[in-house]
Amino acid sequence: MDIIFGNAVDWLFQPITAAYALAAIGIALHFGFTGLLNFGQAVFMAVGAYGFSISVKVLHFGFWPSVLVALIASVIMAFILGIPTLRLRSDYLAIVTIAAAEVFRFIVSTTSAQPITGGPQGLNEYSNEFWAMNPIPAGHYKFWVWDYTQDDIFARAVSWGLVIGFAILLAILVRSPWGRVIKGIREDEDAVRSLGKNVYSYKMQSLVVGGLMGTVAGIIFVLPTSVQPGNYGTTLTFFIWTILLLGGASTVLGSIVGAMIFWSLLSLTSDLLSAGVDNGVITFISQNQIGDIRFMLVGIGLMLLVIFRPQGIFGNKKELYFNA
């Protein structure tokens, strides 16, 4: 039992959880504060993962130049998505982002792109320089039921440090006059235009900044593991949206807590189910069905949340009264 809860608690602080939290902070800026419907956060994460790993593996760049390549690629991606759509109604951005994410995934996973992107196998072993930066002495660090290597701790510290840094950045931005303009755009862009603000430019800035957060999240996501093209499908984007809505779209902390709850709930349900099956308590499902069933359970949980707390955990109930 300790192990089950130990796993669930461990998931609270996994680098993957951090990556999802940061990607969700990005769409909190897009959707929660600017009203932009970005349904392709997966493409910004993929740009981070591939931009970084290709720079290291294929171009033999160092760690920092590779990060820079990924960030520049992210800005270019934001312009490609934003220039044709941000003058139009919000639905157009939604369609274009969702399509771009899928197109990107198909391109990188084709076998003809194998020499660069690794094709369907993806890429790995691009993090040596990252691990070399780890100041923590080698060894095993044990607490309660956990056993971490120096690398596990380093990856967690860096990922969460970035999440906290970007959360603070977002908090500062949305409380500034710049944040006031983007919130105004979310409410009614013509009104903001009539007050002399260049709405198009603000939307683009928001798209770029939130996209950069997605890109950094994409790098965090792959640093401790490998780049798998299959990870960048629509499911990734929808999990991030789930996390955002779970925590509350127009909040900063919501994305972080949402990601933590999402991942530790997933871990908890699958471990509990698995233990139940092993002990013969649960007889109507088999071990290999658990992976799917836990998503069903989480789905039901989220439905209940949306019914009973539609504004998300941190959201302001008043906002819903007024929008209804």
Place this chain on the structure above:
Amino acid sequence: MPNDIAKGPATPGCEKVDPILVANNVRRQFGGNVAVDVEHVEIPRGKITALIGPNGAGKTTFFNLLTGFDQPNSGEWSFDGKNLAGVAAYKVSRMGMVRTFQLTKSLNMLTVMENMRLGAQKQPGESLLRALFKPLWRKNEDTITITASELLSRFKLDAKADDFAASLSGGQRKLLEMARALMTKPKLVMLDEPMAGVNPALTQSLLEHIKGLKAEGMTVLFVEHDMHMVRNISDWVIVMAEGKIVAEGPPNEVMKNPAVIDAYLGAHHDSDLGADKIAKGN
């Protein structure tokens, strides 16, 4: 009645002594329906001009065209001598020509005060990089807040400053929108039905505010169906019908113009427009 506004007689499209806005051949078609077809019109500087006309006359569409919110099929117009055709709406506003909307656009999930602050110009904190450093914009924010508070109390909204705009009544939103537009310190204010839904007690003080804007040197152009208000505060009245300017002149004369009565009342020529409506207003 002699006037110091028009150069010659008050005919539709007549030249003004000192126009701030001049439009030529502005035409906007929606499918086969010609919504606006204004050959020539000039708005006098420093005066209050009313734009009246029956429903569907094209007043709102004309506002949209002039302020860059809609593009005409053809035509050109200039504000303060600067050509405005094809200029983006936000630039028009920065040049000092600000408008309100017939369907009120309050920013619901911002507080009343934030709505007001958003109207301010030249707040350096609105730039992405400077936004990160509060000392660069805190002083401007303080000044903006003082201006906003003054305007809010003028419009009797000061008690609501910290409430969400969504919690305001329809009339209060109209007031907020007008106050917010004034935050931009415009040269020309264009109000689309500012009195619609505002209660009579407040109407009187609003009329005074609008006169006050003129006293401060602003030019006001407003669309209104309330003839009492039109008569009470406007120096000049322009009448639109079916997209065209059909009459112009000082309020008293325009109300007696058969073309105006015709435009408003169609076949019912027997009832007198001016007297009828104005009596109701008083």
